Amino acid sequence: MPTTTDVAIVGAGPTGLVAACELLRHGIAVRLIDARPEPSAHSKALLLWPRSMDVLDRLGIARAAAGKAIPLRRFSYYSSKRPVAHIDFDAGTFPQCLPQRSTEEVLTELLHELGGTVERGRRLVELDQRPEGVRLVTRDADGETRTMTAGWVIGADGAHSTVRDLLGIEFAGATYPNTFMLVDAFATARRRGAGGDLLARDIAHYYQSPGGVLVVVPLPDGRSRFFVNAPTGQPRASLELLQDVVEQRGPGGVDLADPEWISTFEVHHRLVTRMRGGRCFLAGDAAHIHSPAGGQGLNTGLQDAHNLAWKLAAVITGRAGPVLLDTYHRERHAVARQVVRDTDIQTRAWLVSAPWKVRVRDVLLRAADATGVLTRRYAPVMAGRRITYPPMLRPPGRRARPHGGVGAAFPAGLPAAGQTRDGYRLVTVGSGALAGRARAAAAEWPGLVTHHALDQARVPSLPCAKDGYYLVRPDGYVADHGHPEDLDSVHALLAAFHPARAAVPTPTSEEHAMTTATATDPDAGAAGHDGPWKELGAELEVDTRDARSWVERIPRGESRPFHTHHRPWLTIVVSGGTAQVSDAEGAEPEDVELVTGTVKFNPLPAGGSVRHALRNTGDTDLVLVAVELGAAGDAR
Ligand SMILES: Cc1cc2nc3c(=O)[nH]c(=O)nc-3n(C[C@H](O)[C@H](O)[C@H](O)COP(=O)(O)OP(=O)(O)OC[C@H]3O[C@@H](n4cnc5c(N)ncnc54)[C@H](O)[C@@H]3O)c2cc1C
CATH class of the missing domain: 3.40.30.120 (Glutaredoxin)
Known part of the structure; x- marks a missing residue:
């Protein structure tokens, strides 16, 4: 294996596999390591929602995944065994039920087709970031340590992420007080008609009762997943215990047999405070974990990986500036926060036992059911169809609220x-x-x-x-x-x-007017002056006849020195916050708010220039792109 690579991916679960496949597809050199000697044989995550199927489709493997899955058409909710609500899924919202083991198999096949491999039994133990790349130390199962250098690192190493720990990124949240249990087993009706539609192969059931919750999901191999919170005083799962719980909380009359997996586990809700540390990114369970309610965990990780991979590929190949990578945290952290919050609400609703709370929950569920709001509104949310990212930029003069689907997925199927x-x-x-x-x-x-x-x-x-x-x-x-x-x-x-x-960009009408003015006005510009980027020590990223652009990254608490603009310029706020701007040395600074995604046009006073300095007073880094407009020449 080469000791240098473009991207090192730590963790070959579904998140790491998607990241590796997408990067390889873009021709990026990748090393994918995993501490486990073998892939996990357990079914774990079951649901693949349509937005994730879109991602698999773009990778060319949606058909292979769907071929191994079974579609679910309905979620049915009960309170003390009585139906209270249901969600019907249509062609645009239904989830596929595919055990995680099979999802990983499909992804691994694609990885091999793309020339990639998983280096198994290789655990990340140290990570050292340098300006030119990241040095990783790994330890193999036989104890041998190795080093590699990567331009970038993706930490897809799950809930107990080593990458996250080594970066010192906080994983804020808590663990639910309840213990949870599951069994994947065959279920048969003890007598004709027993169990109602519990045994239907396209419905998931949520039985809520003061004693706890029972979730039943059909599996493609004919078994079903039975998931419960553990009865008080029962710390370990067994088939007998789960059989009793299914009998008590479910419709009754159903026998479980031939279990494939029985497990006892805790459930957490946690979210990292940031999904990036320098050249390292966190994705999937390494960045967010939550209750399996709604089956979103694997889906969120898979979409993190997809969001990040094209951006990294574009930066590595020089097609994009590093500033594109700043959109990863901004876009995906908000989605993860929403998922953690929604699944927390669902989990608490499952577990309420106080009679008045049960009544409130049931009234709300019945009302939502009667109005069809769950099917109409919530099904598309679960399907991932409502995921919307903040605008990457808001051009000057355009409406404040994005419209026309900006930030959302372009309608699938086109x-x-x-x-x-x-x-x-x-x-x-x-x-x-x-x-x-x-x-x-x-x-x-x-x-x-x-x-x-x-x-x-x-x-x-x-x-x-x-x-x-x-x-x-x-x-x-x-x-x-x-x-x-x-x-x-x-x-x-x-x-x-x-x-x-950037080729020579077509000037906007505003820019065009300015370009013309500076070209024909002999007094415009300031011969002999350095460009502001030189005073700031920034590199020009665009240097064409009509425009020069540079990135200003101002860590929190830090300042940009005084510098002078001799030409009008645009400020594009890629990552905003608050700042103080001083117009002259010793002058009282002015507090300003820099709103992410906005663009500000900064004209010059007639025949003059603008000199100022700026201090970041917020608690996040400011990232601004400056675009100086007007013909190049003496101002440089
Ligand atoms: C019972 C259960 C049911 C679930 N149901 C659903 C569901 O229906 N839908 C859903 O979307 N999600 C569900 N989930 C969650 C889902 O399993 C996870 O969200 C998913 O596995 C996360 O994928 P990942 O690739 O981010 O992390 P993981 O799958 O945890 O993969 C991380 C990998 O990193 C490796 N690793 C860890 N540390 C290191 C290191 N130091 N060096 C190298 N490698 C390392 C590990 O060996 C592992 O292979 C469920 C989870 C459980 C437990």
Whole structure:
């Protein structure tokens, strides 16, 4: 094995496997290590929700996974054995039931096809970050230690993550006081009709009672998963104990036999405070763990990996600036926080025993059932169809609230969604003139953006009914949407995250006016002055005739020195917070709020320049992209 690699992935569970496959698909060198000598033989996570199936589809293995799975069409909820609510899933929301072991098998087959391998029996024990990369020390099962150097590290090493511990990242949360148990076993009705639809192969059941919860999920091999909170004073699971609990809490008359897996475990709800430490990222259970309620754990990890991998690949190949990686925590931490919160609410609802709380829960469930709100509203949430990331950027002059599906997945099933694997798709709906302009705009980002015209009549599920465009990211999420007059703003977004790929960008009308003014005004500019990036010690990421761009990363508590702008510029707030701006040495600083995703145009006073300094007063790092506009020349 080479001792240097682009990305070292620690942990070959579903999260690490997806990350490895996606990176290999982009031609990135990967080493994937796992402490276990063999993959886990247990069924563990069962549900694959549609958003995760989309990810597997993009990897080309959704069909293989679905071929081993069984679809679930309904979740039924009971209180003291009486039905109180149900959720019906449709073609766009139903989960596939596939034991984690099989999901990992499908992913491992793909990994091998892509030329990858899992280095098993190899445990990460030390990690040392340096500016040029990360040095990892591993220990093999036979005790031998080895070192490797990686440009980047993905910690996908599960709930007890070594990467997280070595980075010193807090895993805030708690452990539920209850012990939980499960058995995967065959179930048969003791007499004709016993058990009701408990034995149906496409329904999951949630029996809630003051004594505790019983969850029953059918498995593809004909067995069912029986999951319970342990009865008081019963610390260890056995088939006999679980048989008794199923009899007490379920419909009765069902016998369990031939168990494949019996387990006793604790359930936690924890979330890291940050999903990145320098060149190391945390993904999957290493970053968030929660109750199995709703079956979201594996799904969230798989989507973390998918979100991160294309960004890392783009940065490693020089297609994107490192600033793109700052969006990983921002996008995925919010999703994980929501999942931890939702599953906590569900778990507490399962376990209520005080009579008044049971009544409140049941009234709420019945009301939600009667109005169909669970099926209508909650099924798409579980399916992952409501995941929305904050806007990557908010171009100047555009509406404050994103619309047109910005931040959400581009509707699945459209031709463009499957074809955005390696770059952005600029999808247009509307006139030939708009399509022509979009084609020209895409041509300014060769190798990064391709244009695709859609016929509105054939895609009624688009989030905006008007003519316009959608800039779809390589992971299928909408980065930007607008109407024909907004089209130029795609350049600002792409320049912010992909500065090195910037061709000479088409100036927006505002930029165009300024460019023209500076070119024709002999007094514009400031001959002989250094550009502000030099005073700041920053490297130029874009250096074209019309624009120069650099990244300003200001750790919390730190300041940027005084520097002078001799040309108007845009400030793109990639990661915001609060700051104090001083206009002159010794002057009273002004408090400002820098809102993530906003873009500010900074004009110059007539014939003058702007000199200022800035101090980060917030508790997170500030990341700003500055784009100086106007013809290059004497100002440099
Ligand atoms: C009973 C049960 C039921 C569940 N049901 C569901 C469900 O229905 N749906 C759902 O989405 N989720 C469910 N989950 C959760 C799901 O199993 C996890 O969320 C999922 O396994 C997380 O995947 P991961 O790849 O992030 O971590 P893991 O699967 O834990 O993989 C981490 C890997 O890292 C390796 N590793 C650890 N430390 C090191 C080290 N120092 N060096 C090298 N390798 C290391 C480990 O050997 C392991 O292989 C369930 C979990 C349990 C226990």
